[in-house]
Amino acid sequence: MPELPEVETIVRDIAPSISARQITGVEVNWAGSLAGLTAQEFARALVGRVIRQVTRRAKYIILDLSDNNKLAIHLAMTGRLLLRSSNAPEDRFTRVTIALDNGQEIRFADARKFGRLRVLSPDEYIEFDRALGPEPLSRGFDLDRFREALRGKNARIKTLLLDQRFVAGIGNIYADEALFAAGINPNRSASGLSEREIEQLYHAIRQVLSSAIRDRGTTFDSYVDAFGRKGSHQLGLNVYRQEGKPCPRCGAPIKRQVIAGRGAHFCPTCQPLANGSASQSGRLSQKGR
DNA sequence: CAATCAACCTGGGTGC
DNA sequence: TGCACCCAGGTTGATT
Numbered sequence: 001m002p003e004l005p006e007v008e009t010i011v012r013d014i015a016p017s018i019s020a021r022q023i024t025g026v027e028v029n030w031a032g033s034l035a036g037l038t039a040q041e042f043a044r045a046l047v048g049r050v051i052r053q054v055t056r057r058a059k060y061i062i063l064d065l066s067d068n069n070k071l072a073i074h075l076a077m078t079g080r081l082l083l084r085s086s087n088a089p090e091d092r093f094t095r096v097t098i099a100l101d102n103g104q105e106i107r108f109a110d111a112r113k114f115g116r117l118r119v120l121s122p123d124e125y126i127e128f129d130r131a132l133g134p135e136p137l138s139r140g141f142d143l144d145r146f147r148e149a150l151r152g153k154n155a156r157i158k159t160l161l162l163d164q165r166f167v168a169g170i171g172n173i174y175a176d177e178a179l180f181a182a183g184i185n186p187n188r189s190a191s192g193l194s195e196r197e198i199e200q201l202y203h204a205i206r207q208v209l210s211s212a213i214r215d216r217g218t219t220f221d222s223y224v225d226a227f228g229r230k231g232s233h234q235l236g237l238n239v240y241r242q243e244g245k246p247c248p249r250c251g252a253p254i255k256r257q258v259i260a261g262r263g264a265h266f267c268p269t270c271q272p273l274a275n276g277s278a279s280q281s282g283r284l285s286q287k288g289r
Numbered sequence: 290c291a292a293t294c295a296a297c298c299t300g301g302g303t304g305c
Numbered sequence: 306t307g308c309a310c311c312c313a314g315g316t317t318g319a320t321t
Contacts, residue, residue: 001314032297059315076315078300093300112298114315155291164316172314221301221313261294262314293321303311 002075004136004169005212006223006231007059013226014083015054018063018100022050025099033095033108035118045069045119046098058132058168070125072118073108079115082107083226091228111222132168136205141167146202150190157193157201158186159260170205173218173240176265178204180239185271186257186264211236239265 002010023046028039037045050066061081063071073081082091086105096108096117108117120128133149134141149166160166161175170178179186181204184197193201217223217231220241224230238248243256247267257264 003315074315077313078298110298111300112313114298116316153290159292162315260292263312291321293319295319296317297315299313301312303309305308305310 001077001171001173001220002079002217002223003059003171003174004056004209005174005215005233006217006225007056007061007075007169008213009216009231010081010226011054011056011061014081014106017083017102017104018051018106019053020050021100021102021104023047023098024101027097027099028095029097030095030113032113033110033115033117035116037119042096042117042119046071051100057129057135058164059171068122070120072120072125072128074116074118076110076112076114076116078112078222079108079110080222080224081226082109082224082228132164133166134168136167136169137209143199143202147195147198150193150198153190155190156186156259157184157188157190158264160190161205162260162262167205169209172262173220173237174205174208174212176240177238178208180266180271181208183270185268185273186259186266187273239267241265 026043026046028034028042031039034042046065052064052066055062055064059074061073065071075081084091084105084107086099086103091107091109093109093111094107095110095113098106100106108115134145153160158175158179161170161178162172176186178201182197182200184193184201212218212233215231215233215236216225218233218237219230220234239254242254242265244253246252247254247270250267250269252267252269254265255268
């Protein structure tokens with residue numbers, strides 16, 4: 001599941017090679033990836049354009065095109081964005097191929113067909129951007145803003161972390177890891193968090209995401225970077241998909257519970273349901289580094 | 290506003 | 306070796 005750190009890794013990998021390159025051709029093997037456009041419409045929107053720059057917004061890879069449109073790519077769960085030489089062997093499940101003027105191509109491969117490539121006009125991009133919450137690693141995302149965003153929210157904190165309008169880029173892996181690092185049970189209501197817990201969660205989110213970027217992402221099932229290599233953050237996970245294993249902090253078995261239709265993993269001792277545990281002294285340490 | 294659920298999809302794992 | 310079955314979850318949208 002490519003989340004913020006995985007997408008950031010891909011963007012950093014491909015930006016130097018594809019910036020200022022012109023798109024010379026497009027091949028579509030499955031038009032369902034194109035968010036409503038036909039293969040012809042999609043090709044017409046891209047061919048001949050120069051890629052001005054490559055950035056990330058939330059879990060989207062954004063290609064800035066020379067006609068001021070943008071291509072927003074979402075990898076969903078099994079999507080991959082691979083940078084290959086045009087004569088490299090085929091990649092399995094390739095749905096869309098974008099050929100560049102330097103003999104390289106961007107291949108969008110997606111087993112599950114949940115990922116999407118959307119062409120956005122400047123106006124559409126503004127809408128798109130406005131619907132997303134703040135970037136958790138940006139300067140603009142400070143403690144005050146986080147506290148403000150939590151105000152009046154009675155939803156469970158885990159649900160809120162997964163809501164892209166609340167904070168952008170967090171998915172199931174890093175929601176669970178951040179809550180563990182902050183010592184907060186995923187079932188807790190946002191409005192029930194103490195000031196201290198809000199601060200801990202704020203720092204945990206940034207620390208967990210930064211650490212995962214340093215590790216070039218988490219490869220649990222299908223994620224690989226733009227060159228097909230795995231990340232290494234799965235070695236540093238404390239709770240995500242660790243059900244039954246001992247908590248790295250206290251040794252109690254990690255629990256799994258479905259929240260908002262997704263698996264939530266946590267330590268019932270270090271992340272108690274009832275708040276006000278006096279034993280909670282400071283932030284939890286993270287396994288590995 | 291909050292929670293649940295279905296839909297979109299199919300590879301990969303499990304159990305027999 | 307084969308096969309039925311189930312699970313994974315990002316996002317959207319409908320319903321309770």
